[in-house]
Amino acid sequence: MDKVGEQVRLHFTASKAEADRIFPALEAVFEEDGLPLAVLELDEERDIHEVSVYAMDDAEDVENRIRDVLAGLSLPRAVEREILPDIDWVSLSLEGLKPVRAGGFFVHGAHDRDKVEPGDIAIEIEAGLAFGTGHHGTTAGCLEMIAEVVEQEKPADALDLGTGSAVLAIALAKLARIPVLATDIDPVATEVAAANVRLNGVADLVECVTATGFEHPAFDREPFGLVVANILAGPLIELAPQMLRHQKPGGSTVLSGILDRQEEAVRAAYAAAGFRHVATLHRDGWVTLHLKR
Incomplete structure (x- = not known):
């Protein structure tokens, strides 16, 4: 059983053509719940795309509904779960972040605010997801x-x-x-x-x-x-x-x-x-x- 309050990513792979059919069907099912959905291209040459639905607390119900959608489209897939870790992504991503200057912009983390120079257009980035x-x-x-x-x-x-x-x-x-x-x-x-x-x-x-x-x-x-x-x-x-x-x-x-x-x-x-x-x-x-x- 998933812990209360943790976010779970339910995901499976499909071709682009299949993902184009699946995504709107999932949108229709989860629209009222406000659950985020995403499609990501994993391998362009092999035409592998990953479809994800993000759930909180009710992953079992969400997974069952995903399976119903896939069955209705005659596109059964193995649905996998990923428990999204409670990690301080900000600190983790900034450990190796060095400031960068390009086109008059200065991209930096919070730890390099003191390196902003007069005339820089400073952009502070605090997350690496x-x-x-x-x-x-x-x-x-x-x-x-x-x-x-x-x-x-x-x-x-x-x-x-x-x-x-x-x-x-x-x-x-x-x-x-x-x-x-x-x-x-x-x-x-x-x-x-x-x-x-x-x-x-x-x-x-x-x-x-x-x-x-x-x-x-x-x-x-x-x-x-x-x-x-x-x-x-x-x-x-x-x-x-x-x-x-x-x-x-x-x-x-x-x-x-x-x-x-x-x-x-x-x-x-x-x-x-x-x-x-x-x-x-x-x-x-x-x-x-x-x-x-």
């Missing part, structure tokens, strides 16, 4: 590219798709002082993002939402002046046509999470969708692309 602390070549590349685009174009609003720890969303809000929609498919990442947004004093500008793709009601709004997506090459290629629909004419898109060898394929997909390539930034074996509609 979500990807994107500024150390990865993709995040640092995005920070540099964001600084250039904001200075040149002065966008009125922005989208951070796959926000992780919200480093990029916070950077946009602090630099441009514009509204930013920050989304992630993982509810844990969204919680981390929201906490970091509050910590950095930009909660009035950044809205954090758990959303898969562009189907969430949060996207029922005007297209964005700037779109930033630091995810993976495969999903970026797949999302290219939808990215265009959510990009204002003349607006910019910044993409990363792309290996050097994947640049050509991503650029080709976005050219076919109607984007124009502006610049490529190489950093630590990764590329960041600046594209315009």
Whole structure:
């Protein structure tokens, strides 16, 4: 029996096509309960995705309902449980966190507040559950590219798709002082993002939402002046046509999470969708692309 008050992640694997059928069915079942759901790509080449439902106290009931959904879709799966540990993720993640400077931004942990220098746009990150602390070549590349685009174009609003720890969303809000929609498919990442947004004093500008793709009601709004997506090459290629629909004419898109060898394929997909390539930034074996509609 699960302990009272502990969070349990119930999860199973499926192909993308199967996950696309399963996720909305689970959403319909658990909508009134308010239970977070997520889909994560584990292996792009082998088409393995992981579907998760997060439960508190009533994991047995939740698992039975998941099995009912899977049975109704004729997609039986072995449902596994993970007891989420009560760990001080903040302390754990900051043990090896070194401050990073990129594009005029200074990304740091609480223990390095004294290293902020005059002129730095400081971004304090206090949790490591979500990807994107500024150390990865993709995040640092995005920070540099964001600084250039904001200075040149002065966008009125922005989208951070796959926000992780919200480093990029916070950077946009602090630099441009514009509204930013920050989304992630993982509810844990969204919680981390929201906490970091509050910590950095930009909660009035950044809205954090758990959303898969562009189907969430949060996207029922005007297209964005700037779109930033630091995810993976495969999903970026797949999302290219939808990215265009959510990009204002003349607006910019910044993409990363792309290996050097994947640049050509991503650029080709976005050219076919109607984007124009502006610049490529190489950093630590990764590329960041600046594209315009």
